[in-house]
Amino acid sequence: MDISVYRPGDLTVADRAAWTALQSKAHLNGSPELANPFLSPEFTLAVGRHRRGVRIAVVRENGEPAAFFPYQRTATGVGRAVGLGVSDSQGLVHRPGFRWDARDLLRDCGLALFEFDHLVEGQTPFAAGVSGTFPSPVMDVDEGYEAYLARLRERSPKFTRTTLAKERRLARDHGEVRYVHDERDPEVLRTLMEWKSAQYRRTGRSDRFAHEWITGLVRHLFHSRSQQFAGILSVLYAGRVPVAAHLGLRSERVLACWFPAYDPAFAKYSPGLVLHLRMAEGAAADGIAYLDLGRGQKEYKDSLRTRELTVSEGWVTRRHPVAVGHRARRAPVRALRNAVLSRPELFEPADQLLKRIGKIRSRG
Known part of the structure; x- marks a missing residue:
C-alpha cells in the first residue's frame, strides 16, 4: 500500500x-x-x-x-x-x-x-x-414519510396512535405545533445544549457539554453547510416556544441522530417522540434515505425503527x-x-x- x-x-x-x-x-x-x-x-x-x-x-x-x-x-x-x-x-x-x-x-x-x-x-x-x-436502529424514509408512517402503524399501532394524539393535545393546550427541520438560530442551539446538560445531570450521567472541545465541535458543525454535509438543528415549537430539539449531521443520504433533548415541563406530551416523527417527515422531503438513531438500547428507538444496522x-x-x-x-x-x-x-x-x-x- x-x-x-x-x-x-x-x-x-x-x-x-x-x-x-x-x-x-x-x-x-x-x-x-x-x-x-x-x-x-x-x-x-x-x-x-x-x-x-x-x-x-x-x-x-x-x-x-x-x-x-x-x-x-x-x-x-x-x-x-x-x-x-x-x-x-x-x-x-x-x-x-x-x-x-x-x-x-x-x-x-x-x-x-x-x-x-x-x-x-x-x-x-x-x-x-x-x-x-x-x-x-434505523428509520427508513427512502420511500417517503407516508410509507414510513404506514409501516410504523402496522408494527406499533398503539405507539403511533398515542404519539400522534399527544401532538394534537399539545396543540390544544399550548398553541399551534410548528416544526422547523433546519433551524438556523444559534440561540435555539444554546437552549438545546442547556436541556441536554440538565438531562445528563438529572440522570446521573457525565455532562458532555462540560467539555469545551465538545461544545466547540457542536457549534462548529452547526455552522457547517455544503451540498454533501451539514449540521441540522430540528426544532418542535408549541406556539412560539421550543419544546424539543435535536442536532444531527446530514450527508447526502443519511441523517445521523446525535443530540436530542426536550423541555421537561412538556414531558407529558412526549415532545421528543413527536419531534422524531416530524424529523422523519422532513428528512424524507429532503431526499434522505434513512435516519440512523445510533447505538444504544432505548425504548423510543425500538418503537421508531424499521430495521437495524x-x-x-x-x-x-x-x-x-x-x-x-x-x-x-x-x-x-x-x-x-x-x-x-x-x-x-x-x-x-x-x-x-x-x-x-x-x-x-x-x-x-
Missing part, C-alpha cells in the same frame, strides 16, 4: 473531493454504511480544529486515492477513532473491492493499536479485533507493549459497562442509582 499521512489542514482539495465522491457513491457500490456523515471529511476536519492528534491516512493505488483512514494518535502511538465518545460511525472509507491488511495499516500510520466503539459493517480486516457487536467495538493491535498496556487498562471497564447494559437485572438498579445521584446533584 502507498500510504501518506496528513494533518487535517494539509489534506488537499483534490483528496477531500475524492473522499466525498467515495461517500456519494457508497450506496451504489454496495457499501451504504460508508455514507454516514461521521465518516465524512467535514467531521474529521472539524474534530481536528478542537482536538490534537487528528490524522488522515490516504491510501493510493496507481497514484489515485483508494481509501481514507481518519484517526487520532497520542504521542505513545495509541490510535483512536476520530471523535471517539461522540462519533457514531467509524472505519476506513474506501473504493469498491479495496483490500487492506490491518496491521500493515497501523504500522504505516505509526500506531500500536486502533480503538473503536462504532465500527461500521464491512470492515473485514478489522474483524479480528472486534470484542462486541451492537444494534444501531450493526456496529462493533474493540481494538486492532500490533505486537507492541503500548498496545498490551492500553488493552489491559481499557478492557475490564468496557466489559463491565457492556455487561450492565445488556442485562436488565444489572442495568435497572444501576440506572436508578445514577438517577438518585442526579437528583442529589440537582438539589445541590
Whole structure:
C-alpha cells in the first residue's frame, strides 16, 4: 500500500473531493454504511480544529486515492477513532473491492493499536479485533414519510396512535405545533445544549457539554453547510416556544441522530417522540434515505425503527507493549459497562442509582 499521512489542514482539495465522491457513491457500490456523515471529511476536519492528534491516512493505488483512514494518535502511538465518545460511525472509507491488511495499516500510520466503539459493517480486516457487536436502529424514509408512517402503524399501532394524539393535545393546550427541520438560530442551539446538560445531570450521567472541545465541535458543525454535509438543528415549537430539539449531521443520504433533548415541563406530551416523527417527515422531503438513531438500547428507538444496522467495538493491535498496556487498562471497564447494559437485572438498579445521584446533584 502507498500510504501518506496528513494533518487535517494539509489534506488537499483534490483528496477531500475524492473522499466525498467515495461517500456519494457508497450506496451504489454496495457499501451504504460508508455514507454516514461521521465518516465524512467535514467531521474529521472539524474534530481536528478542537482536538490534537487528528490524522488522515490516504491510501493510493496507481497514484489515485483508494481509501481514507481518519484517526487520532497520542504521542505513545495509541490510535483512536476520530471523535471517539461522540462519533457514531467509524472505519476506513474506501473504493469498491479495496483490500487492506490491518496491521500493515497501523504500522504505516505509526500506531500500536486502533480503538473503536462504532465500527461500521464491512470492515473485514478489522474483524479480528472486534470484542462486541451492537444494534444501531434505523428509520427508513427512502420511500417517503407516508410509507414510513404506514409501516410504523402496522408494527406499533398503539405507539403511533398515542404519539400522534399527544401532538394534537399539545396543540390544544399550548398553541399551534410548528416544526422547523433546519433551524438556523444559534440561540435555539444554546437552549438545546442547556436541556441536554440538565438531562445528563438529572440522570446521573457525565455532562458532555462540560467539555469545551465538545461544545466547540457542536457549534462548529452547526455552522457547517455544503451540498454533501451539514449540521441540522430540528426544532418542535408549541406556539412560539421550543419544546424539543435535536442536532444531527446530514450527508447526502443519511441523517445521523446525535443530540436530542426536550423541555421537561412538556414531558407529558412526549415532545421528543413527536419531534422524531416530524424529523422523519422532513428528512424524507429532503431526499434522505434513512435516519440512523445510533447505538444504544432505548425504548423510543425500538418503537421508531424499521430495521437495524450493526456496529462493533474493540481494538486492532500490533505486537507492541503500548498496545498490551492500553488493552489491559481499557478492557475490564468496557466489559463491565457492556455487561450492565445488556442485562436488565444489572442495568435497572444501576440506572436508578445514577438517577438518585442526579437528583442529589440537582438539589445541590
